[in-house]
Amino acid sequence: VPELPEVETVRRGLEASVVGRTITGVTVTGKRSVRRQSPALLRARLRGRRVERAHRKGKYLALGLDDGSTLVVHLGMSGQLLHVADRSVALAPHTHVVIRLDDGSELRFVDPRTFGEMFVTPAAGDDGLPPELGALGVDPLADGLTSRRLASLLAGRRTPLKSALMNQELIAGIGNIYADEILFRARLRPDRPAGSLDEPETRRLASAIRRTLAEAVEARGSTLRDARYRDLAGEAGSFQLRHAVYGREGERCRRCPGTVTRRRIGGRSAFFCEGCQF
C-alpha cells in the first residue's frame, strides 16, 4: 500500500543510486505492468537514456531522462521498485520489468497484484511532470497545503471527509492508511461530510496532514505485516509502529478510554475512535 511517504522514500533512493546512470537495456515480462503503450515502445524510449532527475507527485514517480522524456511509475497496491547492485541475484517472484543500468546494477519492478504500472511519455513540464499527471491535486509535502487552500478544496462537498482526503484530484498522495492516521490526529470522524468543517477544524486537519506525512517520510514509510512495501534497497519502513488506529480494531485508543472501531466508509474500511474523534 505505497502512499506518499513510501513513494517519497523510494524517490530519495532513486536520487541516490539511479540518477546519473544510463539505461543499457530493458526486459518486460508479463502483460499488465506496461499497458498504456507497447513494451517495445517503452524499451525503445528507454534504451540509451540517462536518468537525470527523480520527481514525485502524490503516489507517482517521474524520472526525467536526458532527452526530455519521462519514465512514470506507479506502484499500485503491491508494487516494489528494487535497485539490485549485482544482476546475478535471482529475480523475485512477480518481477515484471527489469531495467539494466550502465554500472552493472538493475532496477527491478516487482508487483504481485499488478495494479501498478509504468510508461514513458515524451514530454514534461517545467516541474518535471508530464501532462498525464496533470489531474493530480496538491501535493501536501512538495507544494505545501495551507488551511485556506484545504478549506476551498473541501467546500460544498457532501462526500465523507475520508473519501475527500483520498481523492487524488483534490490532494495527491493520501491512501487508506494515512487518511485514517491523519483523521485521528486531527480528532475528526471519517464520516463527517467533507464540507462541514469549521475553521479551527480545517486548521487542525491541514496541520495533521502535513505533520503525519512528514513524520511518516522520516520513518521511511509503513511496512505492514502482510504488506510488501520495501524501499529501493529492500528495507522495511517503521511508521507502522506509530499507527494509532489503522489495523487496530478492538484495541484501546491511545488518547482516550475508548476503543478503536472499524466501519465501511466510501467502500473502504475506516478505523477510528468514537470517543475522541468528532
Added chain:
DNA sequence: CGCATATCCTGACTGC
C-alpha cells in the same frame, strides 16, 4: 456534475 459502485489481481486470512 458529484458521488457511489464494480472491476482488475494475488496473497493472507477465515471457517468448516
Added chain:
DNA sequence: TGCAGTCAGGATATGC
C-alpha cells in the same frame, strides 16, 4: 490439515 471462500485496496470506468 486442507481447501473453498472472503477480504484487502488505487485508479478507472460506469451508473445514478
